[in-house]
Amino acid sequence: MSVSFADVEAAAARIAGHAVVTPLLESPALSERIGARVLLKLETLQRVGAFKFRGAYNRLAQLTPDEKTRGVVAFSSGNHAQGVALAARLLGMPALIVMPADAPAIKVAATRGYGAEIRLYDRLTESREAIAAEIAKERSAVVVPAFDDPHIIAGQGTVGLEMVRQAEALGARLDSVTVPLSGGGLISGVATAVKALSPRTAVIGVEPAAFDDTLQSLQKGERVTIKPTGRSLCDALESPFPGEITFPIMLKTVADVALVTDAEVAEAMRYAFATLKLVVEPGGAAGLAALLAGKVKRFGDGAMGVILSGGNVDRELFAQAIRGEI
């Protein structure tokens, strides 16, 4: 079960008119600081404030009429939850989302705001997979995975499709595309599109240093599950293992993985606020953090693409970040 470029193209057609074609922005100040032309893909400006809407809509749009009637179940700490909730509302089907009780309040409130039913669980004592499976069984509902699903991956891949075409329109040659990395849904979709359209563009992942499961897995050539020793500031990037479907794609396509610390991520959020005038959540800023910290390898003297993947951050955390308290 893999994902082809044709799947990404079909996803693009399916989400057209529903998802936002987000801007690919050049900030001269950032390009000057880095010493290369930097092009930022602003998925913070996507519906629900993150790229997750693309994959969720692409998945839900392909359910059968019967499945649509019974609805969907998903588990997610936040952005996937919102993506599924909004896609379900737009496509007229019920959605129940299993969310950790300590998920960012803004993400829980927004998910509820899109009309989804919420079931909170305790991250330490309960299994979200078990809860979701049980509810799905009761309702004969379809479980929508956060990343390990070919339709989800193809949907996220439309970010890469747009980037390559927008870069072309700007007359830029993309040497690399840098992508925040958790379970691998975004990067494997993006890589599928980028490698098809621009084979010489390097695809680079960025993980929190405390969640380096994908780096370890790629080095070992097989999926490694890590035992997290704590939380990351990047609440959206805490997957302890790469996906079963995403991993082989990453193994074939990912040129490098950079690791970032919480301090580097907070610095990137401050930079985005003060210089770029953008609200970026911690996980969404991981790629920018690696870039600013000099951790993104150069693959030529052309343009460096970076995905800002989400902007859903609680106001208290954001206030702390811009004040330098993190």
Place this chain on the structure above:
Amino acid sequence: MSVSFADVEAAAARIAGHAVVTPLLESPALSERIGARVLLKLETLQRVGAFKFRGAYNRLAQLTPDEKTRGVVAFSSGNHAQGVALAARLLGMPALIVMPADAPAIKVAATRGYGAEIRLYDRLTESREAIAAEIAKERSAVVVPAFDDPHIIAGQGTVGLEMVRQAEALGARLDSVTVPLSGGGLISGVATAVKALSPRTAVIGVEPAAFDDTLQSLQKGERVTIKPTGRSLCDALESPFPGEITFPIMLKTVADVALVTDAEVAEAMRYAFATLKLVVEPGGAAGLAALLAGKVKRFGDGAMGVILSGGNVDRELFAQAIRGEI
């Protein structure tokens, strides 16, 4: 001395490759809330974080070699200061900026960061015009006005030129363009472009309620100077009178002026943070504030364009705004 559409087109050619062609963004969440297609022109993502770079660059690029050697002087509470400072650096000329001692720290620091010399003055006891004139005389430098200058107006007009073309590319019919309003530089430039390209599009200004000089002037048919009774949250919109050059243009082209309170502006900043994921300064959010408060008149059932004109806001003020403390 007026400004023609040809002047705006010439300015567009002059700033091409130097200014950012900022995105015209549709937020489905905002459009749904307003009940109309809303298109946001993100001048927050412009160089120096505000539209002011456009006019400043257009003005400075037209100085003679002799004038360039002697440099420029400007007075400004912030965004014009940064625009002139950066344009001067890019064009290789010295710049001195007269700024009030109580200007937002982020604006003073950024202006200095672009290499300009700064002269702070006391807003209550000193005249910035007199200080600037004296320095300009000493140095034989050119004074660059913030808004009452045809080249500045033509430069700001490129925002309107881009908006009309970007809206066309999106297949949208612009019923109106809503613009934050202080001395009138932005709105008169934008109106010059918009009325030439799309005569049926209404141009709407938004002033702080405490600085309603332009509304009063337009109602009276002549320039009125108000006596401000206090400050506005919108530090960028505190001009007590419309410009000599901008006023006749506004008289001919502006369909309506809405007034917004500080509370409405703070609410718009919160909305921009939480829903749009954009950092907008108070003055830059005035148009959005009027829209959210239901104060922007409808001129049809097509699209409503709104300019977010700047994003230079101190972190403390921003933290207060998003926490609901303003």
